[in-house]
Amino acid sequence: MSHPAHSGAVPFFFRSSVSRGLFLWLAFTRYTEQSKTLTVSDNHQTPSTSVEWLVLWQQQTRESFQPVHLPWWLYALALVAGSITMAGVLAASVSGAINLWLPLFLFAFIPLLFSAASLIRAVWVSTSDTPPPGYQWLSRHYDLPAFRSHPTLLAPWLATRWQSLSALTLTGGLICFMVFATFQEVQFYWSSTFIQDSQTMAQMLSWVSLPWQFWAGSPSVAQVMASQYHLTGTGFTGSATLWQFIILSILHYGLLPRLLLILLFHLQLKKRLTQEIQHSGILEQFFNCQQQIVSHQPLLPEHQISPDQKDSMADEEHTIDSENAESVSRQAVSTETESASTEAESKSTEITSPETANLKITAPEADDTEHTEADTEQTETVNAQKTDQCLLGWRLNHPQSQIQKNLGTGSWREDEQWLTQLSLSDQQSVTLFAGLWQTPTGELADVLELLHSKDVQPELIILDDGCAPERSDLMLNSWQFFARQHKIDLIRRTL
Amino acid sequence: MDYPAFAVVGHPNKGKSSIVSTLTRQDAVSISEVSGTTTHAQTFPCSVDGQVLYELIDTPGFQRPRQVLEWLQEDVGNASERVQAVRHFLEQQKAAQTKRFHDETELLTPIMAGAGIIYVVDGSLPYSPEFETEMTILQWTGQPRMALINPIGGDTFVPEWQAALTQFFSIVRVFDPMSANSQKKRTLLSAFAELHEPWRPAIEQALLQLDNYQSKQVAQSNWQIARSLTDMLSEQQQLKVPARFTESLLKQQLSQQYQRAMRQHETRCQKQLQALFSLTRLDTRTEQLQTDFPDLFDQSTWYIFGLDKKKLITLSTAAGAASGAVIDAGVGGASFMAGALTGGLVTGLASLAATMRTDSLNIKGVPVSGKMLTAGPVKDTAFAFVILGRQLDFLDAISVRNHAQRMTLAVNERSMTHRLEKLDKKQQIRLTWLLQKACKGLSQKEMTQLAELVNRLRTPESELLPG
Numbered sequence: 008m009s010h011p012a013h014s015g016a017v018p019f020f021f022r023s024s025v026s027r028g029l030f031l032w033l034a035f036t037r038y039t040e041q042s043k044t045l046t047v048s049d050n051h052q053t054p055s056t057s058v059e060w061l062v063l064w065q066q067q068t069r070e071s072f073q074p075v076h077l078p079w080w081l082y083a084l085a086l087v088a089g090s091i092t093m094a095g096v097l098a099a100s101v102s103g104a105i106n107l108w109l110p111l112f113l114f115a116f117i118p119l120l121f122s123a124a125s126l127i128r129a130v131w132v133s134t135s136d137t138p139p140p141g142y143q144w145l146s147r148h149y150d151l152p153a154f155r156s157h158p159t160l161l162a163p164w165l166a167t168r169w170q171s172l173s174a175l176t177l178t179g180g181l182i183c184f185m186v187f188a189t190f191q192e193v194q195f196y197w198s199s200t201f202i203q204d205s206q207t208m209a210q211m212l213s214w215v216s217l218p219w220q221f222w223a224g225s226p227s228v229a230q231v232m233a234s235q236y237h238l239t240g241t242g243f244t245g246s247a248t249l250w251q252f253i254i255l256s257i258l259h260y261g262l263l264p265r266l267l268l269i270l271l272f273h274l275q276l277k278k279r280l281t282q283e284i285q286h287s288g289i290l291e292q293f294f295n296c297q298q299q300i301v302s303h304q305p306l307l308p309e310h311q312i313s314p315d316q317k318d319s320m321a322d323e324e325h326t327i328d329s330e331n332a333e334s335v336s337r338q339a340v341s342t343e344t345e346s347a348s349t350e351a352e353s354k355s356t357e358i359t360s361p362e363t364a365n366l367k368i369t370a371p372e373a374d375d376t377e378h379t380e381a382d383t384e385q386t387e388t389v390n391a392q393k394t395d396q397c398l399l400g401w402r403l404n405h406p407q408s409q410i411q412k413n414l415g416t417g418s419w420r421e422d423e424q425w426l427t428q429l430s431l432s433d434q435q436s437v438t439l440f441a442g443l444w445q446t447p448t449g450e451l452a453d454v455l456e457l458l459h460s461k462d463v464q465p466e467l468i469i470l471d472d473g474c475a476p477e478r479s480d481l482m483l484n485s486w487q488f489f490a491r492q493h494k495i496d497l498i499r500r501t502l
Numbered sequence: 503m504d505y506p507a508f509a510v511v512g513h514p515n516k517g518k519s520s521i522v523s524t525l526t527r528q529d530a531v532s533i534s535e536v537s538g539t540t541t542h543a544q545t546f547p548c549s550v551d552g553q554v555l556y557e558l559i560d561t562p563g564f565q566r567p568r569q570v571l572e573w574l575q576e577d578v579g580n581a582s583e584r585v586q587a588v589r590h591f592l593e594q595q596k597a598a599q600t601k602r603f604h605d606e607t608e609l610l611t612p613i614m615a616g617a618g619i620i621y622v623v624d625g626s627l628p629y630s631p632e633f634e635t636e637m638t639i640l641q642w643t644g645q646p647r648m649a650l651i652n653p654i655g656g657d658t659f660v661p662e663w664q665a666a667l668t669q670f671f672s673i674v675r676v677f678d679p680m681s682a683n684s685q686k687k688r689t690l691l692s693a694f695a696e697l698h699e700p701w702r703p704a705i706e707q708a709l710l711q712l713d714n715y716q717s718k719q720v721a722q723s724n725w726q727i728a729r730s731l732t733d734m735l736s737e738q739q740q741l742k743v744p745a746r747f748t749e750s751l752l753k754q755q756l757s758q759q760y761q762r763a764m765r766q767h768e769t770r771c772q773k774q775l776q777a778l779f780s781l782t783r784l785d786t787r788t789e790q791l792q793t794d795f796p797d798l799f800d801q802s803t804w805y806i807f808g809l810d811k812k813k814l815i816t817l818s819t820a821a822g823a824a825s826g827a828v829i830d831a832g833v834g835g836a837s838f839m840a841g842a843l844t845g846g847l848v849t850g851l852a853s854l855a856a857t858m859r860t861d862s863l864n865i866k867g868v869p870v871s872g873k874m875l876t877a878g879p880v881k882d883t884a885f886a887f888v889i890l891g892r893q894l895d896f897l898d899a900i901s902v903r904n905h906a907q908r909m910t911l912a913v914n915e916r917s918m919t920h921r922l923e924k925l926d927k928k929q930q931i932r933l934t935w936l937l938q939k940a941c942k943g944l945s946q947k948e949m950t951q952l953a954e955l956v957n958r959l960r961t962p963e964s965e966l967l968p969g
Contacts, residue, residue: 016551039777040774042777042782054552055552055553055554056552056553057551057552057553059552060552112839113827158943159945159946278946279946282946286721286722286725286953287722287725287726287729288719288722288723288725288726288774288777288778290551291551291715291718291719291722291777291778292774292777292778294549294550294551294552295527295777295778295780295782296777296782297552298547298549298552299528299529299530299780299782300528300530300531300544300545300546300547301530301532302519302530302531302532302540302544302560303532303541303542303544402630402632404628404630415568415632416631416632418568418572419566419568419569419572420572444627444628446513446514446515446516446537446538446563447514447537447538448513448514448537448538448563448564448565448566449565449566449602449605450565450566450567450568450569452565453566453569477655477656478626478654478655481535484535484536485514485515485535485536485537485538488536488537488538488539489537489538
């Protein structure tokens with residue numbers, strides 16, 4: 008499951024140092040989890056690459072980002088502690104000589120044991136989400152993120168810090184030793200209950216000096232013999248030449264493992280952080296969030312607008328409550344179905360219940376299947392005074408004979424001319440029929456406007472031919488919205 | 503601008519915004535069931551890792567196409583003048599006081615600025631000749647164009663539409679933005695490349711990047727589940743039990759606290775997955791996680807300074823050894839570290855004895871230790887599989903969710919047994935072992951293994967979105 012990494016994102020976080028990169032990443036993670044968005048002034052400045060987005064993020068959040076460092080005095084304390092310990096070792100002399108084992112144990116073998124323990128912890132116990140020693144203290148003082156949330160990243164970071172402190176302690180000891188040895192001769196001896204033979208001891212020291220004996224050698228048997236201390240006090244001179252062996256032991260068993268561990272934890276942190284950047288999906292979440300564009304506020308239908316907007320939009324006289332309208336339209340459908348036989352006789356039915364008083368249910372003789380082409384013939388002057396109702400169609404596929412003009416199918420100019428020349432008597436009403444599946448458009452609004460200019464208040468009948476039954480309610484919503492916008496009565500009729 | 507742009511145009515309410523939403527993976531594109539609500543053209547980029555691959559422009563629908571065409575026809579003597587006539591129309595409309603042709607101006611402007619045309623029609627409604635006016639206007643722009651038949655409520659009239667559209671458009675495709683799987687989206691994008699030769703390299707590059715991104719999304723979502731699983735399975739909540747306090751009361755409180763933490767983990771993971779799939783506005787409905795386990799609780803001892811028994815003894819021993827080592831140093835090492843050994847032993851044993859009777863430990867009457875009630879981690883492997891199953895169900899549901907869909911996502915639970923059949927015996931054992939080990943945390947390597955197993959347990963898109 009290997010996938011191409013973000014080309015520039017990983018180097019972006021590692022630009023100055025891995026430690027800084029870690030806290031930059033943690034700050035970035037926190038920012039992304041809060042779903043915050045950056046301010047982009049205009050389209051020309053919109054970043055076009057991942058790195059540009061990250062740079063913009065850093066610019067806008069610079070003030071809130073604080074990289075975490077251990078306090079300087081902690082490093083100084085480590086240095087001083089190492090120096091004092093070495094000074095104590097050098098001061099603990101017998102007959103002006105220092106027991107070889109003391110600096111070896113304190114500055115080489117015990118640190119080596121601790122280094123081994125750190126290594127074991129790093130390799131085998133790396134998954135623990137229990138904070139390592141000192142983390143709680145640091146988190147209180149430096150507002151560190153919760154360890155539990157990022158154990159795999161914070162553990163190597165902290166381990167690097169602790170190893171650095173330990174390395175500084177050893178460096179302090181070495182500096183102290185070199186200073187001491189510069190101004191005073193330091194003699195070393197060795198003594199043991201079990202090892203009396205200098206040959207054996209020389210062999211042991213040879214094993215200890217294995218890492219460097221190829222280029223610096225190991226203490227000779229003569230040196231070892233000369234530095235052996237007997238309680239009887241006979242023949243003891245101490246050996247100043249053993250200092251090289253001690254220094255090299257401290258370097259190889261004390262300092263070098265610490266430095267290697269620092270490197271190991273550094274690489275571990277870098278590897279884990281890289282994996283985290285690539286696998287966590289935080290970057291993708293960030294980019295998705297930044298590039299999400301919210302639609303401009305569109306015109307809202309009534310059921311989606313706030314009461315304030317609603318008040319300003321609605322015309323009290325003609326507003327049709329959308330819910331009521333729907334229930335009424337359904338009611339109208341059932342009424343029409345039940346009284347199909349009497350429909351032909353009735354021209355208009357008023358519903359007088361309070362809920363629906365503003366709706367008129369009309370049942371014109373338009374559900375007949377008969378229709379002729381003559382209805383759509385053009386006439387220079389239209390006189391609709393013959394009947395008390397003028398029936399118009401809007402893009403009807405099969406306009407019926409009673410429809411005087413099926414608008415929207417020819418040229419606009421033709422429709423406009425026809426409507427301009429339309430003359431109506433005072434008593435004559437205009438009914439406009441349209442298919443439910445048609446979408447109300449501006450051209451229909453223009454037709455209504457032309458009728459309004461003639462002081463005609465048309466009513467709109469939506470014919471539901473069952474073409475797309477699963478969507479009829481949605482289509483009706485569009486028509487209701489349109490009717491509200493243009494302040495006309497709307498009736499739905501099922502064919 | 504070195505990426506192609508396409509204006510999605512058409513009659514009002516034919517699913518233009520839905521197509522824009524799905525093809526740009528933007529769930530903030532406003533989709534209204536009511537026609538005529540989009541009144542401005544708006545550009546939505548499809549981008550990967552901050553880089554824009556192409557743009558789709560959501561436009562208002564044609565409102566007065568016949569009037570516009572008549573306006574255009576007035577000016578034109580022959581076909582060579584048509585493009586200029588459209589430009590002239592736009593210039594005049596921009597200067598005009600009245601905004602009668604506002605919607606047409608909005609939709610034609612990006613086209614005349616160089617955008618390709620994607621003309622959208624509804625395949626569930628019958629074709630009628632009025633649409634020809636719109637198609638003619640688009641033809642007059644001279645821009646590369648294709649038609650998409652969106653079967654919003656069914657495909658009854660698709661053949662009818664195809665017959666009509668092929669006369670105006672060189673490329674006609676059927677595309678349902680609500681149910682299209684990634685293959686269909688890919689096929690459609692490939693068609694964009696055919697539209698105009700200069701756009702081909704950019705579209706092919708976009709396809710490549712989207713494929714890579716999809717693979718990366720899969721890997722990242724697996725990783726997120728693996729991590730969330732580890733977090734949940736290793737979750738622990740603790741409460742200090744004051745002396746002589748009724749434990750049962752605290753157990754109830756702790757149980758609720760634990761359940762809350764588990765649900766927070768789960769919700770966090772789900773939100774991250776949603777953000778990864780760019781579905782931040784999606785409402786989801788899932789069954790609440792229950793963590794009412796009889797063996798949830800464990801009792802240990804708490805100590806002041808937040809140390810546990812083991813740490814306390816270890817530290818005491820180390821402190822004693824250090825004191826002894828000072829004495830050793832004082833005698834020049836003649837004691838052969840006997841001081842350190844003795845010091846360590848004595849203080850270690852003393853602290854061990856002290857921690858045996860925790861109730862008696864106090865400083866000036868203030869207790870420095872007591873009982874600690876711990877909830878979790880749940881070691882029941884069945885519970886681990888329940889959590890895994892829930893996360894996989896959620897991932898399956900959102901990974902195939904198209905951005906145009908706005909309904910609440912109801913997550914269906916699938917049988918974990920069925921999922922496990924996708925693994926061989928060795929992998930099943932490995933998964934079980936990893937889930938058991940997750941209580942103590944997993945290494946990076948183990949997390950990667952778990953993520954790979956999660957990947958195998960996922961339901962393929964072909965099963966979730968067939969056809």
